[in-house]
Amino acid sequence: MRIVERINRDLLKPVLETSWRFYAIVVVCGAVVAWALFCWGWQLHYGIGVTGKRRPEFWSLYITNFVFWIGISHAGTLISAILRVANAGWRRPVTRCAEAITVFALLVGSMFPIIHMGRAWLFYWLVPYPNDRMLWPNYRSPLIWDFFAITTYLIGSLIYLYLPLIPDLALLRDKASGWRGRLYYILSLGWRGTETQWHRLEKAVSIMAIVIIPVAVSVHTIVSWDFAMTINPMWNSTIFAPYFVTGAIFSGIAALIVAMAVLRHVLHLERYLEEKHFSNLALLLLVMSLLWAYFTFSEYLTVWYANEPAEMAVFWSKVWGPYSPLFYTMIVCCLVIPVPIIAIKKTRRVWLVAIASLFVCAGMWLERFLIVVPTLGHPRLPFNWRGYSTTWVELSITAGTFAYFILLYVLFAKLFPIISIWELKEGRRHEEEIVVKSDDVEASAFQF
Amino acid sequence: MTSKHLHFSFEGPDRARRAVRELERAGVVRSRVTVMSGEPFLEIDDPLAAAHPSHIGWFSLAGGVVGGLAGFALVYLSSHSYPLVTGAMPIVPPMTTGIVVYETTAIGAIVATLLRMLWETALPGWKKLRSDYDAEIEDGGIIVSTEASSEDENKLRSILSAAGGREMA
Numbered sequence: 001m002r003i004v005e006r007i008n009r010d011l012l013k014p015v016l017e018t019s020w021r022f023y024a025i026v027v028v029c030g031a032v033v034a035w036a037l038f039c040w041g042w043q044l045h046y047g048i049g050v051t052g053k054r055r056p057e058f059w060s061l062y063i064t065n066f067v068f069w070i071g072i073s074h075a076g077t078l079i080s081a082i083l084r085v086a087n088a089g090w091r092r093p094v095t096r097c098a099e100a101i102t103v104f105a106l107l108v109g110s111m112f113p114i115i116h117m118g119r120a121w122l123f124y125w126l127v128p129y130p131n132d133r134m135l136w137p138n139y140r141s142p143l144i145w146d147f148f149a150i151t152t153y154l155i156g157s158l159i160y161l162y163l164p165l166i167p168d169l170a171l172l173r174d175k176a177s178g179w180r181g182r183l184y185y186i187l188s189l190g191w192r193g194t195e196t197q198w199h200r201l202e203k204a205v206s207i208m209a210i211v212i213i214p215v216a217v218s219v220h221t222i223v224s225w226d227f228a229m230t231i232n233p234m235w236n237s238t239i240f241a242p243y244f245v246t247g248a249i250f251s252g253i254a255a256l257i258v259a260m261a262v263l264r265h266v267l268h269l270e271r272y273l274e275e276k277h278f279s280n281l282a283l284l285l286l287v288m289s290l291l292w293a294y295f296t297f298s299e300y301l302t303v304w305y306a307n308e309p310a311e312m313a314v315f316w317s318k319v320w321g322p323y324s325p326l327f328y329t330m331i332v333c334c335l336v337i338p339v340p341i342i343a344i345k346k347t348r349r350v351w352l353v354a355i356a357s358l359f360v361c362a363g364m365w366l367e368r369f370l371i372v373v374p375t376l377g378h379p380r381l382p383f384n385w386r387g388y389s390t391t392w393v394e395l396s397i398t399a400g401t402f403a404y405f406i407l408l409y410v411l412f413a414k415l416f417p418i419i420s421i422w423e424l425k426e427g428r429r430h431e432e433e434i435v436v437k438s439d440d441v442e443a444s445a446f447q448f
Numbered sequence: 449m450t451s452k453h454l455h456f457s458f459e460g461p462d463r464a465r466r467a468v469r470e471l472e473r474a475g476v477v478r479s480r481v482t483v484m485s486g487e488p489f490l491e492i493d494d495p496l497a498a499a500h501p502s503h504i505g506w507f508s509l510a511g512g513v514v515g516g517l518a519g520f521a522l523v524y525l526s527s528h529s530y531p532l533v534t535g536a537m538p539i540v541p542p543m544t545t546g547i548v549v550y551e552t553t554a555i556g557a558i559v560a561t562l563l564r565m566l567w568e569t570a571l572p573g574w575k576k577l578r579s580d581y582d583a584e585i586e587d588g589g590i591i592v593s594t595e596a597s598s599e600d601e602n603k604l605r606s607i608l609s610a611a612g613g614r615e616m617a
Binding site: 002004005008128130133134135136139140144145148149151152155156159163166167170171174175185189190191192193194195196197198199200201202203204207208211212214215218222422425426429 | 482483484485486487488489500502504505508512519522523526527529530532540541544545547548550551552554555557558559561562564565566568569571572573574575576577580581583585586587588
């Protein structure tokens with residue numbers, strides 16, 4: 001069997017054939033999502049008081065989730081764009097898995113401001129438009145910057161996901177029938193694979209990759225400014241933007257590795273998502289882990305050294321107080337567990353790296369929680385201090401959004417090839433050409 | 449004089465490239481030769497790209513400029529549309545406005561890139577799919593098609609066959 005036919009067969013199989021696992025995941029995740037929707041309805045009916053949000057803890061689990069998911073979204077488009085710009089050949093099987101994570105993480109993350117604000121039917125107040133008194137939103141507020149940044153990133157990421165998908169949609173159009181065939185017929189826009197189309201597509205994707213990198217960086221920078229622009233203790237920090245971006249890329253790579261490991265196992269993609277892909281991503285994860293540790297240390301050291309009372313109250317609540325179990329769990333998850341696993345070559349195996357990445361995801365969620373909650377619980381006036389306790393409503397909605405993300409991702413992998421088929425074919429051909437050329441060089445050297 | 453579309457399928461880019469060269473040598477204008485494939489073959493595309501350079505880059509730049517100006521106009525005009533008291537602080541501060549302009553510049557560039565790409569590739573274009581396409585490319589075949597007048601038809605057919613092509617119905 002020719003390599004092109006084998007790639008088509010292997011990568012279209014998960015799309016065109018359905019196993020019981022797909023239905024099982026859809027049912028389980030769908031049930032959790034349905035429960036979360038019920039809880040959200042409960043919250044809408046009884047009011048925001050059913051959550052753990054009390055004075056002064058007005059930002060709690062929902063904003064933690066918002067920051068976490070926006071961070072996870074950095075897995076895809078940013079990493080894919082950097083690898084494209086750097087022309088890293090090993091990126092080919094990785095990019096689409098990553099780009100899909102971005103789109104779905106952004107969709108999930110951007111739901112949280114709406115859930116958080118309680119009166120969800122007024123969500124359009126987030127959009128810059130004049131109110132009844134013709135007063136426009138305050139463009140000096142980081143919250144309106146969020147709107148612009150996240151909207152730009154979402155639109156950009158959707159287009160960046162869609163453009164390289166067009167040739168694969170055309171392939172599916174020619175292979176599928178029924179409603180799927182019609183869907184792919186429409187979505188592939190009449191793609192024929194002419195040389196002009198290929199040339200322009202590659203050009204557009206290259207430009208998009210360059211444009212999307214600064215957008216991705218700006219998104220988590222602006223999310224960090226939601227905190228840093230206030231004068232609250234341990235929020236008003238100049239390094240918050242790079243700290244957040246580093247954490248976002250760190251958690252994003254971890255999420256990507258977990259997703260790839262699951263896809264590899266469930267869809268039998270061992271031939272395409274190889275050990276080397278996990279090894280390369282694991283090394284990136286190692287770098288980001290150390291960078292994250294460096295930023296965390298810098299952040300905590302300067303606060304401790306300055307010894308300013310309001311800052312120290314938050315500091316001690318994390319390091320020695322009620323939040324310390326979470327703090328040390330975070331350190332273990334983000335540093336103590338993943339670093340040795342990845343640093344030692346023998347333990348850099350697919351499933352071990354995936355487990356380490358799962359710990360990183362959990363650790364980074366805790367990191368977001370520890371940024372949001374302890375500061376609000378310790379405002380500058382001590383009479384106002386309060387501990388935070390969550391409720392079943394918040395926990396259920398949080399669990400529901402994780403299930404929603406998995407559900408969206410699974411549906412995407414069911415409808416579209418999760419690995420870019422044409423890019424893979426192109427990559428394999430380049431590899432073959434390199435082998436042929438090196439054989440020629442060896443042959444001519446022998447003749448000489 | 450009637451004309452006919454000739455569609456020939458080739459195995460591998462080398463044969464397809466040879467066919468294109470032979471057609472050019474026979475006097476067929478390059479822009480009248482279409483090569484279709486399931487993956488990009490830049491070695492075939494390059495001469496065409498040089499003859500018809502893409503303007504996507506310029507449109508991205510222009511889109512960015514338009515997006516940035518639109519962002520600034522939104523902030524400036526809407527902030528001045530209401531007599532808000534800001535205590536001698538600027539109504540349109542450059543640094544915070546810059547953040548909004550930064551994002552609108554990016555979205556302008558992204559949308560312009562998409563639109564220009566669709567324009568240059570003639571997408572959406574479902575009509576041509578029916579008249580000038582074969583799904584064989586998806587299994588690795590490369591199709592070279594050209595328009596031939598009734599006088600040249602046999603000549604071009606033999607050129608394409610000699611290059612290793614197989615005529616398609």
